[in-house]
Structures are given as C-alpha cells and as structure tokens.
Amino acid sequence: MAKKNVFLHFLSNYIVVLLLFFTLFVMGPSEIFFGNYKEFGFVYQEFGWKFFIFAFLISFIFTLVISFFPDKLGKYILSVFWGIGIAGYIQTMFLNRHLEQMGVRAEAYTASPSKIIVNSIIWTTIILGALLFAKFQQNIFKKVMLTSSLIILGMQCVGYISLFPSADKSAFTYYSDKDELILDGSKQFTVSSNDNIILFILDNFSSTYLASAVEKYPDLKDFLHDFTYYNNADCNYHGTYPSLPHLLTGNDLDPSLSVDDWLEECWTNTTTNDYFSILSDANYKVNLYTPTTSILTGNHSLPLLDGKISNITTKQSSICIDYHKLYKTMFYMSCYRFMPEYFKSFFDVSNETYTTIVSYPQNNILHTNYDFYNHLIENGLTTDSSGNYFIIQHLNGTHEFTTDENCQFDDQNATCQSTVKGIFTMLEAYLNELKTLGVYDDSTIIITSDHGDVEYPQIIFFIKEKQESHESLNGTNAPITLDELVPTIVQSLDKDYSEFGYSIHDFYPDQQRERLLYIRDYDASYPDVPRYDGISSGGSNVYHLYNYTGNIDDQINALQNYQYTTIPMVDSYF
Incomplete structure (x- = not known):
C-alpha cells in the first residue's frame, strides 16, 4: 500500500x-x-x-x-x-x-x-x-x-x-519527384564576359538605415562614385510579398485576387511575356538567386517561371541539415511564444536562421550577407562568354542586424550601422571583382531593396548604367518607385519601354508626384482570411493604402497620422 x-x-x-x-x-x-x-x-x-x-x-x-x-x-x-x-x-x-x-x-x-x-x-x-x-x-x-x-x-x-x-x-516525407524544379545556385558568382545587368535586392533596406550609417561612416558610399543615388525612392508595397514579384515582373498588385491567382497573373500576362522576350532577344540569361521561391509562385511552384528565369533546374537528391541549428531554432521559437513579453526578445529567431537549416549542396544559394561575402572573397567571380547575363541577387540585407562592419556574422554586437557598413564592404568587393575581370564598365548595376522598414518604408536605390563614369556619387530627390524598375531595364537595352510605364529618367528633382504605398496589417473589424497555402489563418487580413505627395517626410506624416484607405485581403501570404 x-x-x-x-x-x-x-x-x-x-x-x-x-x-x-x-x-x-x-x-x-x-x-x-x-x-x-x-x-x-x-x-x-x-x-x-x-x-x-x-x-x-x-x-x-x-x-x-x-x-x-x-x-x-x-x-x-x-x-x-x-x-x-x-x-x-x-x-x-x-x-x-x-x-x-x-x-x-x-x-x-x-x-x-x-x-x-x-x-x-x-x-x-x-x-x-x-x-x-x-x-x-x-x-x-x-x-x-x-x-x-x-x-x-x-x-x-x-x-x-x-x-x-x-x-x-x-x-512528413521529402518530395522525391525527379522532375521537381529548384533554382540552381552553381552560377551565383558567374558573370558574363560580355554585357551584364546586375540587380542587388537587399531585403528590408530603408533609406533611413543608410542615412544613419553614413553618420558613423562618412566615406561609406565613396566607392560608388560612378553611381547615382535616388534618395526619394518608394517601394510601392511593404513586405517581400508582394514586392518581390512586383519588382521582378512589373505587375501591379490586384488585392481582389488570391495570392495564387495574382502570382499566376504576374508571370503569364502579356506585358510580362513581352518584357522577358525583350531580354531573351537581347541574348540575356536571367539568373535569379533567392532562398524562398514560394513568394514568387505561391502554390504553383517553379514551372510558373520556366522559360523566363534561366537558372531553373531539377532538384538533386542530396540534402544537408544542420541539426544543432534545427533543434536550437525549434526550441527558441517555442520559448518565444511561451515566454512573457520581457523575455521574448532573448528567443526571437531571425529568418536567416531558419532559412539556413536545410541546404542542397548541389543547388546551394547563398542569401546571408556574410556567407555571400566570404564565398566572394575566397573564390572571386568567374566569367561566361556564352551570352549576356541579367543577375538578380536577393540577399538578406538589413532584414536582421547580424552583420559587423567587416561583413562577418555577429548577432551579439551588430547594429543597424554595422550591418549597413558590412553590406557596403560586400558590395565594394563585388564591384572590385567586376573591375578585375574587365566587365564593370559594360555592366548596368542597380542596388536597391524590395521594401524598407515598416515605420520608414522608403528604400535605397543606386544605379550605374553602362559606360557611366564620374568622380563622385551623383544624387537626386526625383520621386521614383519600383514601378519604374522594369521600364528602366528595358530602356537600358535601348528598347522602346512605353508599354511598361515610366522609367526613373522620366522624373526630375523636386517634382511633386502622387505615390501609393500598400502596407499589410491586421484589422479586427474585418474578417480573418486564410493563409495562401491553407495551413493556417493569415497573419494579416487587410492592406492599408497610403496616398502621399512629396518626400519621405510626407510619407512618414501619412503613416503617423493613419491617412490610409483599408482594402480587404482575399487571403494572406504571411
């Protein structure tokens, strides 16, 4: 007993x-x-x-x-x-x-x-x-x-x-279809020995982050002396979705469509087809390097991009899992939701952590700033003479402040300023490689972001066009947006871009231009919506549409004074 x-x-x-x-x-x-x-x-x-x-x-x-x-x-x-x-x-x-x-x-x-x-x-x-x-x-x-x-x-x-x-x-089961498609990362550090268009998309890079870093590092931008900086650039859409597909195709968001329907529209409409046909006719291979393709395809998967993006290949069977990072990440995520508010910051997991748990060694794409930089320093760039290259490097940017000024990982002491400095260290090394290979002058290079911080959404936008050269960085406050990216690329090929809208060169300094900004949000007065993949409810259910005229101060004023129109979502990506 x-x-x-x-x-x-x-x-x-x-x-x-x-x-x-x-x-x-x-x-x-x-x-x-x-x-x-x-x-x-x-x-x-x-x-x-x-x-x-x-x-x-x-x-x-x-x-x-x-x-x-x-x-x-x-x-x-x-x-x-x-x-x-x-x-x-x-x-x-x-x-x-x-x-x-x-x-x-x-x-x-x-x-x-x-x-x-x-x-x-x-x-x-x-x-x-x-x-x-x-x-x-x-x-x-x-x-x-x-x-x-x-x-x-x-x-x-x-x-x-x-x-x-x-x-x-x-x-529960790794998808083993031998015909499954994936982006091929084997040529992420290859450029054309002929002509190049190189687009750096540095995630979540607000123009205010750059301004803060310049205060600490006054010579930060000196190596970009051949570029022009547009300091009044708008992202149109806050969030990698829907900004990234809009940025790559030029297709405007249609909130009345579901995520899947809009993404299909992005990649299959006549204007997008014409855009990629122009690139193909000019003998450009379009190589895209981004870690999460569902942002571009939804539930459709990569066949939606086939015929437009060149570095699509079949997935290799080998997979590498960092088990230490896996266990730590899942435990930290659990603690993050379990802990009281005071302790949550100690367990907040960055997206670059969980996106690097799994890798495919034969199809690896580098996304973090320091991984990209270290590979670049160790191996440099190589050239390919088989055609022209349009290279799209979607890197982590300032999505988390985990990069030191030497572009090395530091999640303990890194700041916004050090992360920006580290990114510019990486960019300078890349441009120096282009110069060493003799392809810099014939390259059109754009350095921008898909969106800025939610409180300061304006983005960085640098451009060096083919054969452009000057002693110091040019600057302009011309009111541009990412709507102008596709037309500007078509214009750089000396093609008629009128079908695609205005280029950045169609706007002038101090111009008063009305611009629109979509920011996703949750509004309890509207019904919840499903997430696009059907796994759970969406974290957002509306877009707040801001309308402003002027510069970043006018945009911030509209944000802080809640000057928006509410547009319900059909479903939510996030």
Missing part, C-alpha cells in the same frame, strides 16, 4: 511537471512546424519524435529530483512548475494575439513598456498565487493542481493529434 501511495504521489507530481515541458518541447514546436512547414524545408521526423521523447524524459528527471527534497520545499518547487505551466499556457493561447513567429523584423522583438508591465503582473500574479495557494490551501492544492494539469494536458493532446491529419505528406 505504501509503495502504491509513493507511486501515485510521484505520478501526480510528474503530470504537473509534464505540463510545462509538454508545452515547451511538444506542443509549441509542433504547432510552429505544422503552421509553417512549407517554409522550413525539413520534415517533422527530423525533430518531432525526439522532442516528444525528451519532454517525457526531462519531466521524469525533474520529478525524480523534486522527490528528494523535503516535502515542504518540494511542494513549493512543484507549485512554481505549475504556475509557470499555467502562465505559459495562458500566454500562448490568449496573450500572443497576432504575434509574428517567423522573423520579419530587422530589430529584435520589442514590446511597449506598458505591455511588459501588464504582462509581468499577470505572470507574477499566477506564480505568486500558486505559491500562496500551496501554503494556505494545502488540502485542496494538490487536487486543483493535478486536475487542472490533466485538463490542459488533455486539451493539448487533442490539439497535438489533430495537427497530423490536417497536414499534407510534405510535412
């Missing part, structure tokens, strides 16, 4: 401890994975069952350790486990409304002081209440603690099991 009581006592304690670790190691990572598995690129078996076993094992160890403490102390320790488990469950289910899980900010996660204070009060009240409950209501404390833990664990188990049938087979 005594042994039975000891076992039941241990079991009840075990269930209480398990509540915390099941939430952290099973429910949290699983919900994150099944809500985003098409973004990750690895299957559930790579971590899921290991985390599942670990949760039960670590709970057993902690319960065993608690059993060696005196009853009174063990009771208080157990009450803390229970309090944290309850608080974390409440945080996850009710207090994280519309929390961005997949890194989409340059800065680490921040919450307002008032939000942190209120959130801290909730957590402190729950944990302190658990301790006081254990002290003054000893007779019913264990029953309440055990019953509530069982109820929450039961609900989580039901939720956990329901995740599996709702996912398709790609969550």
